[in-house]
Amino acid sequence: MMQAIGRQARAAAEVLRRADAATRTAAISAIARQIRTRADRVLGANAGDVAQATRLVDRLSLDQARLEAIAVSVDQIAVLPDPVGAEMARWQPANGLDIARVRTPIGVIAMIFESRPNVAADAAAIALRSGNALILRSGADALDTVLAIGEAISAGLAEAGLPASCVQIVPTRDRSAVGAMLAGLDGAIDLIIPRGGKSLVARVEAEARVPVLSHLEGICHTYVHTAADPDMARDIVLNAKMRRVSVCGATETLLIDKAALAMLPAIAAALREAGCELRGDEAARAVAQMAPASEADWSTEYLAPILSIRTVAGLDEAMRHIARYGSGHTEAIVTGDDGAAERFLAEVDSAIVLRNASTQFADGGEFGFGAEIGIATGRLHARGPVGPEQLTTFKYQVRGQPAGSCRL
């Protein structure tokens, strides 16, 4: 895209070099007029920007209660079982060896995150629980808060007799620090975890020279099958979309069987009542009032009270839609049909696939992991909720016979 912008600007410069002053004056005046004419459009867009900045203020703002919630979350990680040294498997092959696969820390984890200060405390606690050293790079917006939380972390480490370097916070807003981390700091970093928007994750994936555990977007689907119970379908869709619209496990697209369209009016009414905007295909719009969905809606993670709705001919078409537009995060089927449910659970290739439950269950806490630093959408090392256990690797401890009689 940037290359195209550059090429077009270069060509436009040629046009402008030849344009006379009157033409350029006319353009300037026309622009002023157009700004007035489009006041609604500009003010509408501005409201969006202000709303976004307001959400930033909300994400950043701590008070006594939120601070206590951060501390409680750390307390909860303190009582989680420690994964380090846990025996994952143990067996004795025919050669007489005794082989144990034992969890060990990964080593040094670097996390690059954006504006939620609580991420720093959670990540530090989870890293300590899994025995990993941590390097935290905070977004510029939250840096001072994160550094203050960092002082608490350092003091806590010192009380326990651990060096402050167990959890280091990059103390600068200088963007070149990110580049150095992505290059691996001369082999010091074993794993990078980006936590933030799509562009941050994309940059990290494109530039990192060390392994990355990505938390990409969650374009999650709930599929209402013909054999769904109508009330269950309504309740699950409402929860999956509206319980919290800003979490990655929130449903963004409702897929509904053509033969189940009779359930849609009640679902749509419940969603509208909860303040949700609906965007549907033609068949959906024929049975419930909503705006038309565009092609872009199927691949948009709204993280907002908006739901796209698509009618499908049945299970196969639903799974094809998910394979094409989904992000491999979390998908649910609502059905009373065991055969359809088991096919969906077996064939949909997402980190989490659910039957008759809300996609918002995609959460380390709900999974019983105690804590998570995100939902991994990559395919290697860890998928789904990433808790302390997912931040370990393993080694094989092999014990020979006392007489050393294991020979090759």
Add this chain to the structure above:
Amino acid sequence: MMQAIGRQARAAAEVLRRADAATRTAAISAIARQIRTRADRVLGANAGDVAQATRLVDRLSLDQARLEAIAVSVDQIAVLPDPVGAEMARWQPANGLDIARVRTPIGVIAMIFESRPNVAADAAAIALRSGNALILRSGADALDTVLAIGEAISAGLAEAGLPASCVQIVPTRDRSAVGAMLAGLDGAIDLIIPRGGKSLVARVEAEARVPVLSHLEGICHTYVHTAADPDMARDIVLNAKMRRVSVCGATETLLIDKAALAMLPAIAAALREAGCELRGDEAARAVAQMAPASEADWSTEYLAPILSIRTVAGLDEAMRHIARYGSGHTEAIVTGDDGAAERFLAEVDSAIVLRNASTQFADGGEFGFGAEIGIATGRLHARGPVGPEQLTTFKYQVRGQPAGSCRL
């Protein structure tokens, strides 16, 4: 390095531009004389190159027996348990969900390998066992053989009703194909596995835009502790070094306690008798005849009948040496002391740590994995032998209550 060579050549060009013809003639004649003077040195180096080319001929050469061995290896993979769909864990958190973690294929695996044609057949069989599609890039030396094996693979796939594209062989020696694979072929590749020399693996790690499962060098250590049984120490060291010198699990450095040096003469004699060249530090050379080791020896993977020997003050110094010079592959301790052994197994941070057993046990077959495509030396996803199970990922299948009563 290349930059330095360029800078120096540029500076030398300036010198040569100013040198007169007589000076340059003198240089030319002197070079001819020097070639004759150093005949031994040049012929010695040439013998090394020829030996290497001869080893290449050996690695490449198939006969009826070796072909049968390749087929037998594939047969063995055919009877391995299939990992896809296996339930790794299943639990019911307090929220009433039923959560199962189930193995699934990774997707598309690309393997870039060098000159052993059997790798193609093994990799294809292991990929099919784990449900993954495979893209194979053979080294130029072996390409025609690999393409012929590829015809067998395609025919086998067709017999089973599977498309030939399940296992594709890049049909060109063009080096740009590797660059395209490292870029991920527009998102088509989920994982790249390099199999070959250090420079291949380094290039893949530096340039890949997709996850890499590396099989780096094995600088493996055997540590003879004070409390070792002398006969066991001799037998294990001999096996660890000499059973097969060209495998990545072969021991390259023997660490021996100062207090155990009395065992060294017998170990050295056994190794020499088996044709092994020894290179030791001063203390080792004081008790057994061997060449002096240089600093470079401690970080060299010989893959040849050469062993470096270093004397250490005890367990801690041995572990420090391994941490500094080892490649995180496989290390063994020989000792009758349970405390020392358990500390070694717990604290040495390598994929495989053994007590009283040969480092050559670092092998998927010996581990009971049935087959392997290598020993992973990275820290993410898989460590140690990589068999079909290690080429899977997983997903969570979540079943709600029949009444859909799991609510958040």
